[in-house]
Amino acid sequence: xxxxxxxxxxxxxxxxxxxxxxxxxxxxxxxxxxxxxxxxxxxxxxxxxxxxxxxxxxxxxxxxxxxxxxxxxxxxxxxxxxxxxxxxxxxxxxxxxxxxxxxxxxxxxxxxxxxxxxxxxxxxxxxxxxxxxxxxxxxxxxxxxxxxxxxxxxxxxxxxxxxxxxxxxxxxxxxxxxxxxxxxxxxxxxxxxxxxxxxxxxxxxxxxxxxxxxxxxxxxxxxxxxxxxxxxxxxxxxxxxxxxxxxxxxxxxxxxxxxxxxxxxxxxxxxxxxxxxxxxxxxxxxxxxx
Numbered sequence: 001x002x003x004x005x006x007x008x009x010x011x012x013x014x015x016x017x018x019x020x021x022x023x024x025x026x027x028x029x030x031x032x033x034x035x036x037x038x039x040x041x042x043x044x045x046x047x048x049x050x051x052x053x054x055x056x057x058x059x060x061x062x063x064x065x066x067x068x069x070x071x072x073x074x075x076x077x078x079x080x081x082x083x084x085x086x087x088x089x090x091x092x093x094x095x096x097x098x099x100x101x102x103x104x105x106x107x108x109x110x111x112x113x114x115x116x117x118x119x120x121x122x123x124x125x126x127x128x129x130x131x132x133x134x135x136x137x138x139x140x141x142x143x144x145x146x147x148x149x150x151x152x153x154x155x156x157x158x159x160x161x162x163x164x165x166x167x168x169x170x171x172x173x174x175x176x177x178x179x180x181x182x183x184x185x186x187x188x189x190x191x192x193x194x195x196x197x198x199x200x201x202x203x204x205x206x207x208x209x210x211x212x213x214x215x216x217x218x219x220x221x222x223x224x225x226x227x228x229x230x231x232x233x234x235x236x237x238x239x240x241x242x243x244x245x246x247x248x249x250x251x252x253x254x255x256x257x258x259x260x261x262x263x264x265x266x267x268x269x270x271x272x273x274x275x276x277x278x279x280x281x282x283x284x285x286x287x288x289x290x
Contacts (some may be wrong), residue, residue: 005242018121026117031058044094052248057096064091069161122149126157127187134182137206140196142176143260152196159194166198167230170266179207179264199229204270205246209262212250220246230268234286236275247272
C-alpha cells in the first residue's frame with residue numbers, strides 16, 4: 001500500500017508547487033486513518049517518516065496473548081518476547097507493522113485521505129495568494145457563461161462575475177480575455193470562491209495606471225471617477241506639473257492610450273476631465289463636451 005501512496009504523491013508533486021512538508025503530513029494523516037480503520041483507534045498508533053529516504057514505519061499497540069485470535073490487535077507471547085524479553089501475557093507492546101499488510105479497504109481509505117489533504121492544502125494556498133490580492137486587477141478567460149454569472153478561468157483556480165458585476169450586453173464568448181477587479185475571496189464549506197467585478201470604478205483607475213506611465217510614476221493623479229458601466233465613465237485627472245497636460249497625457253498620441261481602455265471596457269465611452277480645486281472651475285470643466 002505504501003508504494004501506491006508514494007506513487008500517488010509523486011504524481012501530485014509533479015502537478016503542484018506545495019512544499020514537501022505538506023505531502024509528508026498528508027501521508028501521515030492517510031496512514032493514520034488507514035490504521036484507525038484496521039485497528040479501531042489511533043490513540044497509540046504512530047507513523048514515522050524519513051524525508052530523506054522516504055522510508056515509512058508504522059507502530060501499533062498489540063496485546064500479548066498465549067493464543068492469538070486477532071492478528072490486527074494481538075501478538076503471541078513468543079513473538080512479543082523477540083521485541084521485549086521482559087514482556088508478559090496481557091501486556092500491551094508497541095509493534096512495527098508492515099503497511100503492505102493493510103487490506104484493500106484500508107488502502108482505499110488512505111488514498112482518499114491523502115488526496116483530500118493535498119487538495120485542502122492547495123485550496124488554502126490559493127486562498128492565501130488571492131486574499132493578498134483583493135482590490136487588484138487580474139486577467140482571466142471566460143470559461144463558462146451561465147444565466148446570471150460568468151465563470152472566469154484564473155491561474156490555478158476560477159473566479160465568478162455575478163449579475164451586476166459585468167456588462168450583460170457585451171456578448172462575451174468562451175475564451176475571451178477579461179480584466180477584472182478581485183472584490184473578495186472566500187474559503188468556507190462551499191469551497192474557494194473568488195468574486196470578481198468589471199463594473200467597479202477601480203477597474204477604470206487601474207487600467208489607466210497600466211496604460212499611462214505618468215500615473216504610475218505619480219506625475220498625474222486620478223482624483224475622481226463617475227461611471228455608468230457599459231455606457232460611459234468620467235475620469236477627473238490632475239497634475240502639479242505645469243508642463244504636463246493631464247488630459248492629453250491620458251488620451252495619448254492620437255488617442256492610443258484611452259482607446260486601449262475603451263476596448264477593454266467593451267466600447268464604454270471615456271471622458272477625461274481636468275480636475276480643479278475650485279469647485280466652479282471643476283464643474284465647468286466637467287460640463288465641457290468630450
